[in-house]
Amino acid sequence: MAGPLTPDVAAPTGKAPEVNPPAGAARPARPVVLSVLARTGLVLVKRAALLAVLLALVFGTVELLPGDAANATSERGESAADIQERRELLGLDRPVPERFWDWMSGLPTGDLGTSARGEPVTGLLSSAFPNTLLLGGIALLLTAVLSLALGCWAALRPGGRVDRAVSGSATAVLALPEFVVAVALVLVLSLWTGWLPAVTLTDADGNPDSWTMLVLPALALTIPQTGWNTRIVRAALADEARAPHVETAVLDGLPPHRVLTRHVLPGALPTVAAGLATSTGMLLGGAVVVETVFNYPGIGSVLASAVTDRDSPVIAGVTALAGAVVTGVLLVADLIRDAMTGVRR
Incomplete structure (x- = not known):
């Protein structure tokens, strides 16, 4: 016979007892994944629609420029009849919306049309765009490293001499256009010292002949963006430093560098990723x-020639590729932000 402190034992029924999950149990992963996928798909649809509007504006803007592709690519001595024949061959006699729709219909298959000089736009960009991606990738990596290093260095002693110097220098550098930085770099590192080449020579494949020819262009892109992102890093670290867990870590007597790397910087990474x-x-x-x-x-020379030629398919192709790259990077940044926010919660 069971006593008052002895639990009653039910007779076995052949079924496993039902166990209700605890109130604080984690939700199943599948709904969370589906939610992230749905949100990602919605973002992609919105940005694709925005890119389509931008491409339409590109076509319309080229039409507002004086002249057209037939005149811009004509040779000396050609008659008006020859130019008109080329205009019909390029389809310039058709309305702009019709030409834009024809170009957009080939975009999902990777067909970017034909340039005004009869070259496939895909071929033009496939040889130039990788060089631009290489240059931009190097500049983005340098920007990330330098801005994180400078922002963290300034945040170690808020309001100190280093903090004021870094913040002031970042603001000054941010205001400099890329071409001003490029000219200054050529003047100092090429003409005065002779350390680096002032222009880029290419090999038989159309790529830079030496890695040294990447240094000056990469620095010209990196320096202004380092100023911008250093300010973002510094502001994000300052906001995160006011969080309760950071104040607790400081009161516990942890060294400043440990508070920064383990408690402040992880919370600031989503903002830093968005800035980059x-x-x-x-x-x-x-x-x-x-x-x-x-x-x-890179695509700079291709785009400059296309604007001179009033070449709408090439200009739109460059815009589409650049838009796709920016959309992909922004999507990765959004995913990183969501992941970091979920971890913190």
């Missing part, structure tokens, strides 16, 4: 100017 993702578009835009200054074989 935003810099991707700025780097691609600045690459057009920098590549022209250093004669670098």
Whole structure:
């Protein structure tokens, strides 16, 4: 017979007892994954629609420029009849919306149309765009390393001499356009010292002939973006330093560098990632100017020639590729931010 402190033991029924999950148990992973996928798909649809609007504006803007592709690519001595024949061959006699729709219909298959000089746009960009991605990737990596290092160095002693110097220098550098930085680098590191080449020479494959020819263009892109991202890193660290867990770590007597690396920096990484993702578009835009200054074989020279030729398919192709890269980087930054936010929760 069971006593008052002895639990009653039920007779076996052949079924496993039902166990209710505890109230604080984690939710199943599948709904979370589906939610992330749905949100990602919605973001991609919105950005694809924005890119389509941008491409339509590109086509319309080229039409507002004086002249057209037939006139711009004509040879000396050609008659008006020859130019009109080329205009019909290029389809310039058709309405702009019709030509834009034809170009957009080939975009999902990777067909970017034909340039005004009869070359496939895909072939033009496939040889130039990897060089721009290499240059932009190097600049983005240098920007990330330098801005994190400078921002963390300034955050170790808030309001100190280093903090004021870093913040002031970052603001000054941020205000410099890429072409000004490029000209200054050529003047100092090439003409005065002779350390680095001022222009880019290419090999038989159309790539830079030496790694030294990447240094000046990469620095010209890196320096302004380092100023921008250093300010972002410093502001993100300052915001995170006011969090309760950081104040607790300081009161516990942890060294400043340990508080920074283990308690402040992880919480600031989503903001830092978003800033670097935003810099991707700025780097691609600045690459057009920098590549022209250093004669670098990237999309800068392709785009400059396309604008001169009033070549809508080439200009739109460059815009589409740049938009795809920026969209991909922004999506990765959003995923990193969501992941870091979920870990902190």
